[in-house]
Amino acid sequence: MRTQKYRFPVLVLQSIGLLLVLQQCAWICGKTEVSELIKPRPVGGYEALSTRIYYPRNIRDAGIEGTVTVKALISVDGQVTQVQIVKPLNPDLDQIVTNAIKRTPFEPATRDGKPEEVWISIPFVFAFNDWSSKNTPFTDFRMTIYPDPAYKSFEVEIEGHLKTSLEWPLYFECLLPFNASNPWVQGSTGRSHETEVVKDDKGEWLIFQVSSQDLAIGFSYMTMVDMLDHKFLYEFTMNQALPDWVLSVVYGNQSVHFAQTPDRIVTRDNGDTQYEYDISAQDSYESRYLEIGLEK
Numbered sequence: 001m002r003t004q005k006y007r008f009p010v011l012v013l014q015s016i017g018l019l020l021v022l023q024q025c026a027w028i029c030g031k032t033e034v035s036e037l038i039k040p041r042p043v044g045g046y047e048a049l050s051t052r053i054y055y056p057r058n059i060r061d062a063g064i065e066g067t068v069t070v071k072a073l074i075s076v077d078g079q080v081t082q083v084q085i086v087k088p089l090n091p092d093l094d095q096i097v098t099n100a101i102k103r104t105p106f107e108p109a110t111r112d113g114k115p116e117e118v119w120i121s122i123p124f125v126f127a128f129n130d131w132s133s134k135n136t137p138f139t140d141f142r143m144t145i146y147p148d149p150a151y152k153s154f155e156v157e158i159e160g161h162l163k164t165s166l167e168w169p170l171y172f173e174c175l176l177p178f179n180a181s182n183p184w185v186q187g188s189t190g191r192s193h194e195t196e197v198v199k200d201d202k203g204e205w206l207i208f209q210v211s212s213q214d215l216a217i218g219f220s221y222m223t224m225v226d227m228l229d230h231k232f233l234y235e236f237t238m239n240q241a242l243p244d245w246v247l248s249v250v251y252g253n254q255s256v257h258f259a260q261t262p263d264r265i266v267t268r269d270n271g272d273t274q275y276e277y278d279i280s281a282q283d284s285y286e287s288r289y290l291e292i293g294l295e296k
Contacts, residue, residue, distance in 0.1 A: 258291070
């Protein structure tokens, strides 16, 4: 009888204990299930990504403004493996945003300290009121092209002198020709060929930083097909705005033609002829198509 008298309280205490254990397990399991995902971020933050976005003059003149929204798949290594436009605005602006994302390295998403592949959505707003043209960081800029005697390959050097009132390092992207090789960047210890090249839909970009007032980069270029053996073709683009600048083509005994009569013809100390062309200032990422060929 005494045993039956205490059986009910004992059962209640056991039930309460079991409930507490179950609640503890549920709390632990719930904590695991809702562990926070730390979203990926562009290396350098979204401000660094925004420097790759530009608003072409012809698009502004057409009165086009609005928002482009993209989805990007960021790998565990922080690489952009897929890009989808989910809210298009204009084909050119959609492509600008797509290419900017493809050239951007990310800090990968993490969950519990482990990298995780995720999709993210990013809106880009193009608005007249928010846009302002970028001032050039250069005091002078020059591109010099050296064709070989057979006119099938070219050495290209790009040089510039930067203003003193800049924050260092300064970040650069330069589009390479499709058949470029051996890109280099001049550093304090000489030319470095261990440079970063990132590809998007426009081609390959040479990406580097400068920490002094002198900029010097270059590459080799070889024509791709027989019909272009005597032509240098290049859609030159850089992420920094340029001042009025000079394009020089240095020849031995060849005669040349270009899209316009040279502004100056200079005889160099070694007897070579240097044809100089004055090029007008460019906005950042404004393409300038260059075509240089031998006269027949």
